[in-house]
Amino acid sequence: MKLKCLWCLNEQPQVTFNKKAHTIPKSLGGQNYNKNVCDDCNSFFGNKQEVNYSIEEALKETFNITRRRLLMDTKQKRQVGKFKSRFFDIKERNGKPRLVIKPSFRLNSTFQRELCYYFKRGLYKMYLEELNRQTGKGFEPKYDNIRNFARYGKGTATVLYFNRVIGIMLMFRSEAETPILYFDRMKYLYSNEQFVEIEFLGHVFGFPITVYTQSDFNSYIKKSLEEKKRFFKNAKEIDKLTDVDLSLRIMNS
Template sequence: MKKCIWCSKSEEKVEFKKLAHTIPQSLGGKMICVNVCDDCNAYFGNIQFQTPSIETVIKETFNISRARFLSSFGEMGKNKALAKFTSIFFNVNFRTGTITVKQKYKLQRHFQEKISILLKRGIYKIFLEETERQNGDAHDSKYDFIRAFSRYGLGEELPLFYFERKYGIYLNVQDDIKYPVLLFDKDKRMKYLVNEPFFYEFELLGHVFAIPISKSWQIGFDNYITASLEAKKDFFVGYKVIKYFNEIDLTLQIMND
Protein backbone atom coordinates (compact mmCIF):
# COMPACT_ATOMS: atom_id res chain seq x y z
CA MET A 1 0.00 0.00 0.00
CA LYS A 2 1.32 3.43 -0.94
CA LYS A 3 2.03 5.87 1.87
CA CYS A 4 2.95 9.49 1.27
CA ILE A 5 6.41 10.46 2.50
CA TRP A 6 5.17 14.00 3.20
CA CYS A 7 1.83 13.71 5.00
CA SER A 8 2.09 10.00 5.99
CA LYS A 9 -1.42 9.30 4.64
CA SER A 10 -2.06 6.03 2.84
CA GLU A 11 -4.24 5.08 -0.13
CA GLU A 12 -7.19 4.64 2.22
CA LYS A 13 -7.30 8.42 2.80
CA VAL A 14 -5.65 10.10 -0.19
CA GLU A 15 -5.17 9.44 -3.89
CA PHE A 16 -1.99 8.59 -5.75
CA LYS A 17 -3.20 9.02 -9.32
CA LYS A 18 -0.78 11.68 -10.58
CA LEU A 19 2.89 11.19 -11.38
CA ALA A 20 5.12 12.89 -8.81
CA HIS A 21 8.34 13.88 -10.57
CA THR A 22 11.17 14.14 -8.09
CA ILE A 23 12.77 16.82 -10.29
CA PRO A 24 10.29 19.03 -12.20
CA GLN A 25 9.34 17.70 -15.61
CA SER A 26 9.89 21.25 -16.91
CA LEU A 27 13.56 20.82 -15.90
CA GLY A 28 13.81 17.54 -17.78
CA GLY A 29 13.02 15.33 -14.80
CA LYS A 30 11.83 11.82 -15.64
CA MET A 31 12.04 9.97 -12.32
CA ILE A 32 8.89 9.35 -10.29
CA CYS A 33 8.42 8.90 -6.56
CA VAL A 34 5.38 6.65 -6.15
CA ASN A 35 4.94 7.47 -2.46
CA VAL A 36 3.83 11.08 -2.92
CA CYS A 37 0.08 11.67 -2.75
CA ASP A 38 -1.76 13.94 -5.17
CA ASP A 39 -2.36 16.63 -2.54
CA CYS A 40 1.32 16.92 -1.58
CA ASN A 41 2.40 16.68 -5.20
CA ALA A 42 0.06 19.57 -6.06
CA TYR A 43 1.33 21.65 -3.13
CA PHE A 44 4.85 21.87 -4.56
CA GLY A 45 3.48 22.96 -7.95
CA ASN A 46 0.99 25.58 -6.71
CA ILE A 47 1.40 29.25 -5.83
CA GLN A 48 1.34 29.73 -2.05
CA PHE A 49 0.41 33.02 -0.39
CA GLN A 50 1.19 35.06 -3.54
CA THR A 51 4.68 33.59 -3.87
CA PRO A 52 5.84 31.41 -6.79
CA SER A 53 5.51 27.67 -6.44
CA ILE A 54 8.51 25.70 -5.20
CA GLU A 55 8.54 23.77 -8.48
CA THR A 56 8.68 27.02 -10.50
CA VAL A 57 11.61 28.33 -8.46
CA ILE A 58 13.56 25.08 -8.93
CA LYS A 59 12.83 25.11 -12.67
CA GLU A 60 13.73 28.78 -13.04
CA THR A 61 17.06 28.54 -11.23
CA PHE A 62 18.42 25.23 -12.48
CA ASN A 63 17.31 25.68 -16.07
CA ILE A 64 19.95 28.43 -16.16
CA SER A 65 22.68 25.82 -15.62
CA ARG A 66 20.92 23.32 -17.85
CA ALA A 67 20.74 25.83 -20.71
CA ARG A 68 24.47 26.49 -20.43
CA PHE A 69 25.25 22.78 -20.61
CA LEU A 70 22.79 22.03 -23.42
CA SER A 71 24.02 24.89 -25.57
CA SER A 72 27.57 23.47 -25.35
CA PHE A 73 26.19 20.05 -26.38
CA GLY A 74 24.21 21.52 -29.30
CA GLU A 75 20.99 20.45 -27.58
CA MET A 76 19.14 23.78 -27.59
CA GLY A 77 16.66 24.71 -30.28
CA LYS A 78 13.74 23.25 -32.16
CA ASN A 79 13.21 19.53 -31.50
CA LYS A 80 16.09 19.54 -28.98
CA ALA A 81 16.15 18.86 -25.22
CA LEU A 82 15.45 22.55 -24.53
CA ALA A 83 13.69 24.52 -27.26
CA LYS A 84 14.87 27.88 -25.96
CA PHE A 85 15.96 29.52 -22.75
CA THR A 86 13.80 32.18 -21.16
CA SER A 87 13.41 33.15 -17.53
CA ILE A 88 10.33 34.54 -15.81
CA PHE A 89 12.24 36.08 -12.91
CA PHE A 90 15.83 36.71 -13.96
CA ASN A 91 18.00 38.59 -16.41
CA VAL A 92 20.80 36.15 -17.23
CA ASN A 93 24.10 37.00 -18.92
CA PHE A 94 26.11 33.86 -19.60
CA ARG A 95 29.07 35.83 -20.93
CA THR A 96 29.59 37.79 -17.71
CA GLY A 97 28.08 35.15 -15.45
CA THR A 98 25.63 37.60 -13.90
CA ILE A 99 22.05 37.04 -12.80
CA THR A 100 19.75 39.86 -11.69
CA VAL A 101 16.09 39.91 -10.75
CA LYS A 102 13.84 41.50 -13.35
CA GLN A 103 12.53 44.92 -12.40
CA LYS A 104 8.94 43.68 -12.04
CA TYR A 105 10.00 41.33 -9.25
CA LYS A 106 12.74 43.50 -7.81
CA LEU A 107 10.02 45.90 -6.67
CA GLN A 108 8.25 43.17 -4.72
CA ARG A 109 9.11 43.33 -1.03
CA HIS A 110 11.69 40.70 0.05
CA PHE A 111 11.39 38.86 -3.27
CA GLN A 112 14.99 37.62 -3.31
CA GLU A 113 14.75 36.34 0.26
CA LYS A 114 11.51 34.51 -0.56
CA ILE A 115 13.00 32.99 -3.71
CA SER A 116 16.02 31.77 -1.77
CA ILE A 117 13.93 30.05 0.90
CA LEU A 118 11.73 28.42 -1.74
CA LEU A 119 14.86 27.24 -3.55
CA LYS A 120 16.15 25.61 -0.38
CA ARG A 121 12.81 23.98 0.32
CA GLY A 122 12.79 22.69 -3.26
CA ILE A 123 16.25 21.15 -2.98
CA TYR A 124 15.25 19.41 0.26
CA LYS A 125 12.09 18.23 -1.52
CA ILE A 126 14.10 16.72 -4.36
CA PHE A 127 16.44 15.04 -1.90
CA LEU A 128 13.71 13.36 0.15
CA GLU A 129 11.79 12.13 -2.88
CA GLU A 130 14.97 10.87 -4.54
CA THR A 131 16.18 9.11 -1.39
CA GLU A 132 12.79 7.41 -1.25
CA ARG A 133 13.02 6.43 -4.92
CA GLN A 134 16.61 5.24 -4.70
CA ASN A 135 16.85 3.94 -1.13
CA GLY A 136 13.24 3.54 0.08
CA ASP A 137 13.93 5.12 3.48
CA ALA A 138 12.22 8.53 3.38
CA HIS A 139 9.59 7.52 5.97
CA ASP A 140 12.32 7.35 8.63
CA SER A 141 11.46 9.70 11.51
CA LYS A 142 14.95 11.23 11.33
CA TYR A 143 13.67 13.12 8.26
CA ASP A 144 10.69 14.68 10.08
CA PHE A 145 12.46 18.04 10.40
CA ILE A 146 13.02 18.05 6.62
CA ARG A 147 9.33 17.26 6.05
CA ALA A 148 8.32 20.16 8.30
CA PHE A 149 10.56 22.65 6.50
CA SER A 150 10.13 21.55 2.89
CA ARG A 151 6.43 20.63 2.77
CA TYR A 152 4.97 22.88 5.45
CA GLY A 153 7.43 25.75 5.84
CA LEU A 154 7.69 25.07 9.56
CA GLY A 155 10.64 25.16 11.94
CA GLU A 156 13.89 26.98 11.43
CA GLU A 157 15.22 27.71 7.97
CA LEU A 158 17.54 24.83 7.18
CA PRO A 159 21.01 25.44 5.72
CA LEU A 160 22.19 24.61 2.24
CA PHE A 161 25.92 24.10 1.73
CA TYR A 162 27.42 24.64 -1.71
CA PHE A 163 30.89 23.57 -2.79
CA GLU A 164 32.79 25.84 -5.17
CA ARG A 165 34.67 24.07 -7.95
CA LYS A 166 38.32 24.66 -8.70
CA TYR A 167 38.06 23.67 -12.38
CA GLY A 168 35.40 24.04 -15.03
CA ILE A 169 35.13 20.32 -15.76
CA TYR A 170 31.61 19.09 -15.30
CA LEU A 171 29.46 16.14 -16.23
CA ASN A 172 30.28 14.54 -19.55
CA VAL A 173 27.19 12.37 -19.76
CA GLN A 174 24.57 14.26 -21.75
CA ASP A 175 21.66 12.30 -20.29
CA ASP A 176 22.55 13.70 -16.84
CA ILE A 177 21.81 17.15 -18.29
CA LYS A 178 18.86 16.32 -20.53
CA TYR A 179 17.16 14.22 -17.84
CA PRO A 180 18.74 15.27 -14.52
CA VAL A 181 18.69 13.20 -11.34
CA LEU A 182 20.42 13.59 -8.02
CA LEU A 183 23.76 11.84 -8.13
CA PHE A 184 24.63 10.28 -4.77
CA ASP A 185 27.97 8.84 -3.68
CA LYS A 186 26.99 5.36 -4.85
CA ASP A 187 27.48 6.68 -8.39
CA LYS A 188 31.11 5.69 -8.94
CA ARG A 189 31.87 8.95 -10.77
CA MET A 190 31.15 10.96 -7.62
CA LYS A 191 34.22 9.90 -5.63
CA TYR A 192 34.49 13.23 -3.82
CA LEU A 193 31.05 13.03 -2.21
CA VAL A 194 31.07 12.38 1.54
CA ASN A 195 28.03 11.10 3.39
CA GLU A 196 27.75 10.32 7.07
CA PRO A 197 25.18 10.34 9.90
CA PHE A 198 24.78 14.12 10.06
CA PHE A 199 25.05 15.23 6.41
CA TYR A 200 24.31 14.05 2.90
CA GLU A 201 26.02 15.32 -0.24
CA PHE A 202 24.76 15.06 -3.79
CA GLU A 203 25.33 16.51 -7.23
CA LEU A 204 22.69 18.13 -9.44
CA LEU A 205 23.52 19.55 -12.88
CA GLY A 206 27.18 19.95 -12.00
CA HIS A 207 26.52 21.57 -8.61
CA VAL A 208 27.53 19.83 -5.40
CA PHE A 209 25.37 20.47 -2.33
CA ALA A 210 25.20 19.19 1.22
CA ILE A 211 22.23 19.22 3.56
CA PRO A 212 21.87 18.06 7.16
CA ILE A 213 20.00 14.80 7.64
CA SER A 214 20.00 15.02 11.42
CA LYS A 215 18.19 17.63 13.47
CA SER A 216 21.33 17.78 15.65
CA TRP A 217 23.57 18.51 12.67
CA GLN A 218 25.44 21.35 14.43
CA ILE A 219 27.25 18.97 16.79
CA GLY A 220 28.69 16.98 13.90
CA PHE A 221 29.49 19.86 11.57
CA ASP A 222 33.18 20.41 12.36
CA ASN A 223 34.15 16.77 11.84
CA TYR A 224 32.00 16.50 8.75
CA ILE A 225 33.29 19.62 6.98
CA THR A 226 36.92 18.69 7.70
CA ALA A 227 36.43 15.26 6.11
CA SER A 228 34.46 16.71 3.21
CA LEU A 229 37.00 19.38 2.31
CA GLU A 230 39.80 16.82 2.49
CA ALA A 231 37.95 14.57 0.02
CA LYS A 232 37.39 17.51 -2.32
CA LYS A 233 40.74 19.28 -2.10
CA ASP A 234 41.76 18.34 -5.65
CA PHE A 235 38.54 19.58 -7.24
CA PHE A 236 37.04 22.29 -5.02
CA VAL A 237 38.26 25.49 -3.37
CA GLY A 238 35.82 25.61 -0.46
CA TYR A 239 32.17 25.94 0.44
CA LYS A 240 29.44 28.51 1.02
CA VAL A 241 26.38 28.53 3.22
CA ILE A 242 23.82 29.72 0.69
CA LYS A 243 21.74 32.74 1.64
CA TYR A 244 20.74 34.02 -1.81
CA PHE A 245 20.05 32.06 -4.99
CA ASN A 246 22.73 33.86 -7.03
CA GLU A 247 25.48 32.66 -4.68
CA ILE A 248 25.29 29.42 -6.67
CA ASP A 249 27.29 29.50 -9.93
CA LEU A 250 24.11 28.92 -11.93
CA THR A 251 25.58 30.37 -15.14
CA LEU A 252 28.58 28.02 -14.79
CA GLN A 253 30.91 30.97 -15.08
CA ILE A 254 33.82 28.73 -14.06
CA MET A 255 33.53 27.09 -17.47
CA ASN A 256 34.83 30.40 -18.87
CA ASP A 257 38.09 30.12 -16.91
Protein backbone atom coordinates in the same frame (compact mmCIF):
# COMPACT_ATOMS: atom_id res chain seq x y z
CA MET B 1 -0.06 -3.37 -0.26
CA LYS B 2 -1.42 -0.02 0.87
CA LEU B 3 0.48 2.99 -0.37
CA LYS B 4 1.73 5.44 2.24
CA CYS B 5 2.66 9.04 1.51
CA LEU B 6 6.28 10.00 2.06
CA TRP B 7 5.24 13.52 3.07
CA CYS B 8 2.03 13.47 5.12
CA LEU B 9 2.47 9.81 6.10
CA ASN B 10 -1.20 9.11 5.41
CA GLU B 11 -2.21 5.85 3.80
CA GLN B 12 -4.75 4.72 1.26
CA PRO B 13 -7.71 5.14 1.31
CA GLN B 14 -7.34 8.29 3.47
CA VAL B 15 -5.43 9.84 0.60
CA THR B 16 -5.32 9.04 -3.11
CA PHE B 17 -2.40 8.27 -5.36
CA ASN B 18 -3.74 8.87 -8.83
CA LYS B 19 -1.37 11.47 -10.20
CA LYS B 20 2.23 10.96 -11.19
CA ALA B 21 4.57 12.82 -8.85
CA HIS B 22 7.75 13.73 -10.68
CA THR B 23 10.71 13.77 -8.34
CA ILE B 24 12.62 16.13 -10.63
CA PRO B 25 10.31 18.61 -12.41
CA LYS B 26 9.32 17.40 -15.83
CA SER B 27 10.17 20.81 -17.25
CA LEU B 28 13.75 20.24 -16.09
CA GLY B 29 13.89 17.00 -18.00
CA GLY B 30 12.96 14.80 -15.05
CA GLN B 31 11.53 11.46 -16.09
CA ASN B 32 11.15 9.61 -12.81
CA TYR B 33 8.30 9.74 -10.42
CA ASN B 34 7.70 8.55 -6.89
CA LYS B 35 4.67 6.39 -6.30
CA ASN B 36 4.67 7.19 -2.57
CA VAL B 37 3.48 10.78 -2.94
CA CYS B 38 -0.22 11.38 -2.44
CA ASP B 39 -2.23 13.67 -4.71
CA ASP B 40 -2.60 16.35 -2.02
CA CYS B 41 1.12 16.57 -1.34
CA ASN B 42 1.92 16.38 -5.03
CA SER B 43 -0.33 19.30 -5.85
CA PHE B 44 0.92 21.24 -2.82
CA PHE B 45 4.43 21.39 -4.30
CA GLY B 46 3.07 22.48 -7.65
CA ASN B 47 0.69 25.14 -6.30
CA LYS B 48 1.54 28.78 -5.75
CA GLN B 49 2.66 29.61 -2.22
CA GLU B 50 2.12 32.89 -0.34
CA VAL B 51 4.49 34.28 -2.92
CA ASN B 52 3.41 34.20 -6.54
CA TYR B 53 5.14 30.95 -7.46
CA SER B 54 5.26 27.32 -6.39
CA ILE B 55 8.07 25.35 -4.77
CA GLU B 56 8.47 23.43 -7.99
CA GLU B 57 8.75 26.67 -9.94
CA ALA B 58 11.43 28.02 -7.60
CA LEU B 59 13.39 24.92 -8.47
CA LYS B 60 12.84 24.74 -12.18
CA GLU B 61 13.21 28.46 -12.98
CA THR B 62 16.61 28.48 -11.32
CA PHE B 63 18.04 25.13 -12.42
CA ASN B 64 16.82 25.74 -15.96
CA ILE B 65 19.50 28.41 -16.25
CA THR B 66 22.15 25.78 -15.60
CA ARG B 67 20.48 23.27 -17.83
CA ARG B 68 20.44 25.66 -20.76
CA ARG B 69 24.02 26.60 -20.10
CA LEU B 70 25.02 22.95 -20.24
CA LEU B 71 23.03 22.27 -23.37
CA MET B 72 24.60 25.21 -25.08
CA ASP B 73 27.49 24.34 -27.34
CA THR B 74 30.59 26.15 -26.15
CA LYS B 75 31.16 27.30 -29.73
CA GLN B 76 27.94 29.25 -29.56
CA LYS B 77 28.59 31.51 -26.63
CA ARG B 78 26.61 34.20 -28.35
CA GLN B 79 23.45 32.33 -27.50
CA VAL B 80 23.84 33.42 -23.91
CA GLY B 81 21.10 35.94 -24.48
CA LYS B 82 18.64 33.12 -24.96
CA PHE B 83 18.56 32.06 -21.31
CA LYS B 84 15.13 32.43 -19.92
CA SER B 85 13.96 32.45 -16.36
CA ARG B 86 11.02 34.05 -14.67
CA PHE B 87 13.32 35.48 -12.04
CA PHE B 88 16.70 36.13 -13.64
CA ASP B 89 18.29 37.65 -16.70
CA ILE B 90 21.69 36.68 -17.94
CA LYS B 91 23.79 39.68 -18.81
CA GLU B 92 27.10 39.43 -20.51
CA ARG B 93 30.06 41.30 -19.11
CA ASN B 94 33.53 40.91 -20.59
CA GLY B 95 32.18 37.93 -22.51
CA LYS B 96 31.07 36.17 -19.33
CA PRO B 97 27.47 35.49 -18.43
CA ARG B 98 26.31 37.06 -15.19
CA LEU B 99 23.11 36.39 -13.34
CA VAL B 100 21.02 39.44 -12.53
CA ILE B 101 17.58 39.71 -10.99
CA LYS B 102 14.84 40.76 -13.39
CA PRO B 103 13.81 44.41 -13.09
CA SER B 104 10.31 43.43 -11.98
CA PHE B 105 11.73 41.75 -8.88
CA ARG B 106 14.72 43.98 -8.26
CA LEU B 107 12.93 46.52 -6.12
CA ASN B 108 11.54 43.84 -3.88
CA SER B 109 14.10 43.60 -1.09
CA THR B 110 12.73 40.35 0.26
CA PHE B 111 12.56 38.67 -3.13
CA GLN B 112 16.02 37.06 -3.07
CA ARG B 113 15.57 35.68 0.41
CA GLU B 114 12.10 34.36 -0.32
CA LEU B 115 13.12 32.71 -3.55
CA CYS B 116 16.06 31.10 -1.81
CA TYR B 117 13.78 29.83 0.94
CA TYR B 118 11.44 28.13 -1.55
CA PHE B 119 14.39 26.87 -3.56
CA LYS B 120 15.72 25.15 -0.45
CA ARG B 121 12.34 23.57 0.20
CA GLY B 122 12.37 22.34 -3.39
CA LEU B 123 15.86 20.93 -2.99
CA TYR B 124 14.80 19.04 0.13
CA LYS B 125 11.72 17.78 -1.69
CA MET B 126 13.74 16.51 -4.61
CA TYR B 127 16.24 14.90 -2.23
CA LEU B 128 13.71 12.95 -0.16
CA GLU B 129 11.65 11.81 -3.12
CA GLU B 130 14.71 10.65 -5.04
CA LEU B 131 16.25 9.02 -1.95
CA ASN B 132 13.03 7.10 -1.48
CA ARG B 133 12.77 6.19 -5.13
CA GLN B 134 16.39 5.08 -5.42
CA THR B 135 16.88 3.37 -2.06
CA GLY B 136 13.48 2.85 -0.44
CA LYS B 137 14.57 4.96 2.56
CA GLY B 138 12.82 8.12 3.73
CA PHE B 139 9.94 7.03 5.95
CA GLU B 140 12.16 6.84 9.05
CA PRO B 141 11.49 9.47 11.77
CA LYS B 142 14.95 10.95 11.26
CA TYR B 143 13.65 12.47 8.03
CA ASP B 144 10.86 14.33 9.84
CA ASN B 145 12.86 17.55 9.81
CA ILE B 146 12.94 17.39 6.03
CA ARG B 147 9.23 16.64 5.88
CA ASN B 148 8.42 19.51 8.21
CA PHE B 149 10.52 22.00 6.31
CA ALA B 150 9.77 21.03 2.71
CA ARG B 151 6.10 20.15 3.05
CA TYR B 152 4.95 22.30 5.99
CA GLY B 153 7.38 25.22 6.03
CA LYS B 154 8.33 24.58 9.66
CA GLY B 155 11.78 25.59 10.76
CA THR B 156 14.66 26.77 8.66
CA ALA B 157 17.28 24.96 6.69
CA THR B 158 20.95 25.33 6.11
CA VAL B 159 22.17 24.54 2.62
CA LEU B 160 25.81 24.67 1.64
CA TYR B 161 27.02 25.22 -1.88
CA PHE B 162 30.42 23.87 -2.89
CA ASN B 163 32.44 26.02 -5.26
CA ARG B 164 34.49 24.19 -7.84
CA VAL B 165 38.16 24.75 -8.49
CA ILE B 166 37.81 24.29 -12.23
CA GLY B 167 34.97 24.32 -14.72
CA ILE B 168 32.86 21.23 -14.89
CA MET B 169 33.58 18.65 -17.48
CA LEU B 170 31.89 17.73 -20.71
CA MET B 171 30.15 14.81 -19.06
CA PHE B 172 27.58 17.07 -17.53
CA ARG B 173 26.42 18.24 -20.90
CA SER B 174 24.90 14.86 -21.73
CA GLU B 175 23.24 14.83 -18.32
CA ALA B 176 21.48 18.08 -18.94
CA GLU B 177 18.89 16.41 -21.16
CA THR B 178 17.63 14.16 -18.39
CA PRO B 179 19.20 15.27 -15.13
CA ILE B 180 19.88 12.78 -12.37
CA LEU B 181 20.23 13.37 -8.65
CA TYR B 182 23.41 11.76 -7.34
CA PHE B 183 24.19 10.72 -3.79
CA ASP B 184 27.63 9.16 -4.21
CA ARG B 185 29.18 10.50 -7.32
CA MET B 186 32.89 10.26 -8.06
CA LYS B 187 33.52 9.45 -4.41
CA TYR B 188 33.78 13.12 -3.55
CA LEU B 189 30.30 13.47 -2.12
CA TYR B 190 30.61 12.99 1.60
CA SER B 191 27.70 12.02 3.84
CA ASN B 192 27.41 10.84 7.43
CA GLU B 193 24.53 10.22 9.82
CA GLN B 194 23.70 13.91 10.10
CA PHE B 195 24.72 15.51 6.82
CA VAL B 196 24.15 14.55 3.22
CA GLU B 197 25.47 15.82 -0.07
CA ILE B 198 23.89 15.68 -3.47
CA GLU B 199 24.95 16.59 -6.95
CA PHE B 200 22.53 17.92 -9.50
CA LEU B 201 23.40 19.40 -12.91
CA GLY B 202 26.98 19.76 -11.79
CA HIS B 203 26.11 21.63 -8.58
CA VAL B 204 27.04 20.12 -5.25
CA PHE B 205 24.95 20.92 -2.18
CA GLY B 206 25.31 19.76 1.40
CA PHE B 207 22.75 19.95 4.15
CA PRO B 208 21.87 18.48 7.53
CA ILE B 209 19.09 15.93 7.65
CA THR B 210 18.75 15.97 11.41
CA VAL B 211 19.71 17.99 14.51
CA TYR B 212 23.39 18.75 14.96
CA THR B 213 25.74 20.76 17.13
CA GLN B 214 28.31 23.31 16.03
CA SER B 215 31.06 20.79 16.63
CA ASP B 216 29.22 18.18 14.50
CA PHE B 217 29.06 20.76 11.77
CA ASN B 218 32.73 21.69 12.07
CA SER B 219 33.90 18.11 11.84
CA TYR B 220 31.56 17.39 8.93
CA ILE B 221 32.73 20.34 6.87
CA LYS B 222 36.37 19.57 7.57
CA LYS B 223 36.03 15.97 6.37
CA SER B 224 33.88 16.97 3.46
CA LEU B 225 36.30 19.57 2.10
CA GLU B 226 39.18 17.15 2.60
CA GLU B 227 37.41 14.56 0.40
CA LYS B 228 36.83 17.04 -2.35
CA LYS B 229 39.92 19.20 -2.26
CA ARG B 230 40.91 18.26 -5.82
CA PHE B 231 37.65 19.57 -7.24
CA PHE B 232 36.23 22.09 -4.79
CA LYS B 233 37.77 25.03 -3.05
CA ASN B 234 35.21 25.99 -0.44
CA ALA B 235 31.64 25.79 0.78
CA LYS B 236 29.27 28.68 1.24
CA GLU B 237 25.99 28.73 3.09
CA ILE B 238 23.46 30.06 0.60
CA ASP B 239 21.04 32.77 1.58
CA LYS B 240 20.58 34.28 -1.88
CA LEU B 241 20.33 32.34 -5.10
CA THR B 242 23.12 34.40 -6.60
CA ASP B 243 25.35 32.49 -4.14
CA VAL B 244 24.85 29.49 -6.44
CA ASP B 245 26.76 29.57 -9.72
CA LEU B 246 23.59 28.87 -11.70
CA SER B 247 24.94 30.25 -14.96
CA LEU B 248 28.17 28.27 -14.52
CA ARG B 249 30.57 31.19 -14.85
CA ILE B 250 33.22 28.70 -13.78
CA MET B 251 32.93 27.00 -17.18
CA ASN B 252 34.18 30.13 -18.87
CA SER B 253 37.33 30.45 -16.85
